[in-house]
Amino acid sequence: MSDLVYSIENIFSTEAREGALGQKDAEKYYIAPYQRGYKWGATNPNDAVWLLISDINDAFTGDEEEYYLQYITVKNNELDGVRVLEVIDGQQRLTTLTLLFAVIGHLLKDPKPAISAHKLKYGVRDKVDDFLGHYIYSDIDRLLETSWEELIEKHPEYNLQDIFYMYNAVQCIKNRLSEHESLLEFHQFLNERVMLIFNVIEKGNLASEKVFSNLNTNKVELTSTELVKGLLLTRAGREKGTDKNDRHFKEILELRSTMGRQWDEIENWSESADIRTFYFSKYSEPMEGIITLLAYAFKYTPEKSKNKYSLFNFFQAQIKREGISAQTFFNKLRQIYHLLKDWYESPKIHNMLGYILFHKGAQFSLSSLIPLMEIDKIALQKKLSQQILQVMDFDVSDLSYGEENTRIHQVLLFINVFATDTQFNFTELEDRKWSLEHIFPQNPDFLPTKLAHRDLELLNKLLPSDWEARVRSKLTLEFAEDIAENKITELASKINSDSCELTNEEKGLVYYSINKVKLNSIGNMALLSGSDNSSNSNGLFDAKRHNIVDLISRGSFVPKHTYDVFAKLLSQEMESDLTIWSEKDIDAHESWMIKRIEEIKGDMVK
Incomplete structure (x- = not known):
């Protein structure tokens, strides 16, 4: 069973235990005739060779634990009786790494051959192979001291596009690294901590040319989620039985196809706006939130180093060192997805969990969800009720704006969320950034002239x-x-x-x-989005009431409690005149809030 990710050192290793070549009993990589020639530019900072060195060096100087390159895709093959790994995609990258190790060996005056020496074979490009063998593997010192014109004069047969680009690449690498202050450490980082995604095309009747033409050429760096997906799908397809013939190739493809569709279903769900906001608003990649939850379920502890690939490293270590199967991880992922989906679609649990997640000062995190996944729905609702009652354990009548803004927000959100049994729209709450609104304005310029x-x-x-x-x-x-x-x-x-x-x-x-x-008591407060709050300016009650009606007519989301306040629908003790908001109205509103909060709390403890 080959790995999904190898260090660059192990990409070129023929050792059976760790090396990509060794695990496949192959001696070298083979670049077939259908591949285009080597054509990575190296003469300016935007060229591919230059950028590769810059990216690796940035990772090195930034003290990143690991740096991941894109895929190379290979297929088992045989050439002249010798086992090789035919490179379907990634030959430019592989060739550049070969050149890079050769130049570093020259700069470090290392008498041993570079780890990449004699590991690359170009099909129907005899002159390229000759150039690699004569100069790159054996006499890189002389090549670096020779101009292109001198080289072509001596070897006119080398006047080929592939060799021209290889020559420019080694000169660029030498110029970029000759003054490197920590070249030995850089070399070690390159060997051990630069990783390459290794994709092996299994047995099958797909021609290499067809595979090559269908590969994704997008060079955007892979996310941790994409790496975990590749790891789980690759491993799970190989895990049944120890004999590689136990599972037919077609069966493996069917299994991976099924898992891939299930993964896409989970990913599409997590990408929807409401789900992204509700569960994963703190994650740039919503699917990574579910992957993090999956990791927490298996006792994952985030690394202090903030390594962006720490999630992938965790799963790979669990599979390789702890012996947990990829299928186990995938089954747990599906279980977590179905639980989150069920919670979201259940109005009562949705509102309770949403309040815990979104109230001002909330300390709830993804890891806090794990214990909740281990209990049934009745116990879950009881647990959430207890946490909500702890948040609301204070005297509402003592609250004053400016001193207790967080708790005022908690009270108003509590009343809005649990006003009815319908599912509350937390997306609007998060997207519009609700703020505290004084029903009767508090600023000195509130009065008209x-x-x-x-x-x-x-x-x-x-x-x-x-x-x-x-x-x-x-x-x-x-x-x-x-x-x-x-x-x-x-x-x-x-x-x-x-x-x-x-x-x-x-x-x-x-x-x-x-x-x-x-004016600063809870009876004079309501919630509005920041922009809607600003649109109210410092107008008196009647002006604000008309503005709120206008906001609703234009599609703005006004919380139900706020609308009911400005329509004076909450208490018969309020004055009937809709044009004013008096001290009597403030007192009546506060009394209604205290009573309503106690009613909701009573329902929660039943």
Whole structure:
């Protein structure tokens, strides 16, 4: 059973235990006639040879534990009675690595042949083989001191495209690495920690030319999820029985095809917007969230090194060292998928779990889901209820904006999520970033300059009976006593009239006098998205109510509780007038919230 991933050192090794060649009883890699010649550029920073060296060096200097190259795909074959691995895809990469090791050996003055020496055979390109044998494997020193013109003058038969690009490649590699401060360590990193994905075409009647033409040529670096998928599907197809003939090639393909379809089903589900948000919003690759869950189920501990391939390394180690079968991992993956899907589609569990995941200050993580997967639905709901009640274990009436914003958000979300038995839309919550909205505005500039009778009626309900004494204590610090009294008298006259215009100073005095405790209490709070909150500006209640109706008509998602507040549908104790929001309304709203929260809590403990 060959591995899926090899270090570069083992890619060229003929040792049976560790080497890619050795495990297949092959002596070298064979580049067949249908392959195009070697054509990787090496003369400027955007050329392939230059980029390969830069990428590996960046991984080396960045102290990455491992760096993964793309696939090479090979097929067992025989050439002149010698077992070879025919390269279907990846010959440019393999040839460049061959050249790279040869140049590094020259720079390090290593008397031993490079590990890649004599491991590459070009079909129907005798001159290329001759060039590799005469210079790359045996006399790289002389080649590096020879100009292209001198080489062609001495060997006119070498004036071929493949050899021209190989010559430029070795010169580029020499120039890039000759001044390397840590070449020995770089060489060791290249040998041991640069990995190559190794795909072996199994027995079958597919011609190599057809396989080659159908291969994906996308050179984007593989994700950890893609590597895990390749590992599980490759291994699971080979695990039944120890005799390689136990499982017919067609049966292996059918098994992999079935597993591949199941994998795609899971991946497509996790990629949907609602699922991505609900379970995997912290992951750039949603499928990686499920893979992480799978790893947690088998006691995975994230590496402190933040190695981006740590998940793949974990699964490979579990299979190779711990003896856990790939089929076991895949079966567990399907179980996790079906559980997550069932939870999401069950309204009660959906809302409970969503609240745990999305309330302000939530500490819940993917790893927290693992213990929940080991219990039945009744026990699951009880466990989630306990966690929610712990979050809500505080006195709602004591909350004040500015001091307890997190808990105010927890209260308002609690009421919205558990207002009905229907499934709550957590995607809207996460995407629109709900924020706290003062039903009656709190900022000093909330008042319009011109106040009508309704506005003045509302102000008189919000101003405490001792407002004049409060203003007097403020003004006498700034003005003479007679000036302060004149200002108070003029302001009192205005707010007791049928209509008036207030100066900015007078608006500031009114705001200073309003009961801030009431304005910042839970009874004056609701949830809105950040953008919708901004659109309300600092308008009075009636202006906000009209704006919210307009937002809903334009398709904006307004939480049900917020709509009910501005429609005054929550309590008969609220004033019937929809144009104002008074201190009486604030108190009635708070009383309703406290009662509703206790009702929901009571349902949870039943």
